Amino acid sequence: MVRRAGVFIHGHVPRCHYFSPETRDLFFQTFRTHFSTEENAELIRARLNRRKTWNVHDAFAAIDLSRDGFVTGEEFRMLLVENGFFPADCDIMALVMRFDRNCDGRVTYADFMEELLPRGPCNF
Numbered sequence: 405m406v407r408r409a410g411v412f413i414h415g416h417v418p419r420c421h422y423f424s425p426e427t428r429d430l431f432f433q434t435f436r437t438h439f440s441t442e443e444n445a446e447l448i449r450a451r452l453n454r455r456k457t458w459n460v461h462d463a464f465a466a467i468d469l470s471r472d473g474f475v476t477g478e479e480f481r482m483l484l485v486e487n488g489f490f491p492a493d494c495d496i497m498a499l500v501m502r503f504d505r506n507c508d509g510r511v512t513y514a515d516f517m518e519e520l521l522p523r524g525p526c527n528f
Contacts, residue, residue: 474510
């Protein structure tokens, strides 16, 4: 296999100088935050699924108040308000977008299950 040298727009400038040190630090902080958040979410998924009294189907059924097989933003809002949280519209929209795989504005059971079940082997 032949390896070619990278071709950069500014061949005379080292890659480490493309961004200022402050900008590079912000990128690294952003990546660290993202990976840490995803790791914590995976830990929560694993803990939930180890509980004997919890299952994803019952959780979905508890949120799907209209019993139409979909969870809407309004149903998420009602669940949160019942539990003492008062989210802004943009927060509800972000929550639906997190779960909704086909971007139709509603969360199916498959979407919900995919988001709440562990994504990899649980060795935590």
